Amino acid sequence: xIGVSASLLLWANGRIAGISGIVGGLFNGRGEIAWRIWxxxxxxxxxxxxxxxxxxxxxxxxxxxxxxxxxxxxxVGVGTRLGNGCTSGHxxxxxxxxxxxxxxxxxxxxxxxxxxxFVVRTVFGGSL
Amino acid sequence: MPVxxxxxxxxxxxxxxxxxxxxxPLKVVDFLDVGGSWDPSLAMVMIGAIAVYAISYRLIVRxxxxxxxxxxxxxxxxxVDARLLGGAAVFxxxxxxxxxxxxxxxxxxxxxxxxxxxxxxxxxxxxxLCRWWFPSLAERAAGDG
Numbered sequence: 001x002i003g004v005s006a007s008l009l010l011w012a013n014g015r016i017a018g019i020s021g022i023v024g025g026l027f028n029g030r031g032e033i034a035w036r037i038w039x040x041x042x043x044x045x046x047x048x049x050x051x052x053x054x055x056x057x058x059x060x061x062x063x064x065x066x067x068x069x070x071x072x073x074x075x076v077g078v079g080t081r082l083g084n085g086c087t088s089g090h091x092x093x094x095x096x097x098x099x100x101x102x103x104x105x106x107x108x109x110x111x112x113x114x115x116x117x118f119v120v121r122t123v124f125g126g127s128l
Numbered sequence: 129m130p131v132x133x134x135x136x137x138x139x140x141x142x143x144x145x146x147x148x149x150x151x152x153p154l155k156v157v158d159f160l161d162v163g164g165s166w167d168p169s170l171a172m173v174m175i176g177a178i179a180v181y182a183i184s185y186r187l188i189v190r191x192x193x194x195x196x197x198x199x200x201x202x203x204x205x206x207x208v209d210a211r212l213l214g215g216a217a218v219f220x221x222x223x224x225x226x227x228x229x230x231x232x233x234x235x236x237x238x239x240x241x242x243x244x245x246x247x248x249x250x251x252x253x254x255x256x257l258c259r260w261w262f263p264s265l266a267e268r269a270a271g272d273g
Contacts, residue, residue: 001143001144001147001148002145002173002177003178004140004144004180005137006141006180007136007139007180007181008137009137011188012129012137012194012195012196013198014196014199015134016201026222027255034131035130036134038134039135039140041135042134043238044142045139045142045143046142048239049238050142050235052143057146057147057266058236058239059154060153060242062227064153064225066246067129068226069250070249071222071225071250072225072228073228073248073250073251074222074250074253075221075225076228076233077253077254078218078253079215079216079222079252080230080255082215083211083213083214084215087229087230088230088231090216091160091174092174092178092241094203097203098152098182099170099203100195100208101206105213106211106216108220109217109220110223112216113223114161114163115220116160116224117157117224118158119199
């Protein structure tokens with residue numbers, strides 16, 4: 001479904017379904033805002049429907065303080081703009097296009113994320 | 129029509145994330161916990177999405193333009209540089225801390241998740257911060273995603 005959705009967006013509108021790029025483009029101060037807003041509106045409605053029909057699919061089962069969530073969010077925001085993409089843009093769309101940049105980025109963020117999880121679970125006992 | 133397609137694809141994307149388990153941070157963290165309680169099922173989600181898109185991408189870009197006109201805005205950058213690696217490393221740290229990457233966090237926000245209410249505005253602030261630190265970002269052509 002993720003692959004089909006990304007394919008439809010490219011086929012119809014000629015755009016790459018990279019979520020961080022779609023959000024980041026809102027802050028660029030240039031045109032082309034409408035399609036981004038509508039894509040994000042679709043995502044919000046999707047999230048709302050999941051909550052209605054299958055709320056456990058959105059469960060936050062990790063113990064994370066607001067400070068940890070804020071720190072994590074800032075790192076994700078800075079990192080995805082610096083690195084030009086996230087799990088969807090590099091990991092799915094980029095690797096599919098056989099982009100070396102995206103492959104290198106994906107391996108990098110997955111290895112670093114795995115190390116981070118290891119540290120959080122072994123040093124901090126899994127809670128932040 | 130183009131905006132309708134944007135809305136529909138955003139909706140499908142979010143539901144796809146929900147069905148696959150990407151919107152449960154515990155499952156994401158278990159997927160990343162290669163040395164511990166590793167749950168490989170999300171690898172299948174990524175491989176499945178890549179398989180679909182790898183084929184459709186090749187067929188779609190044979191067209192002269194998208195269905196609703198304009199140009200295919202696919203990334204042009206090819207160089208692997210320090211900015212790409214550094215950015216990916218910063219993103220990976222943030223992802224590992226909470227189990228949220230941008231798509232699942234926005235989906236969870238649509239479902240009014242409390243954690244997402246902290247995460248998403250911080251992510252937006254991080255993006256603005258990055259733009260402020262590196263003003264040249266705005267000059268670049270379309271990013272990778």
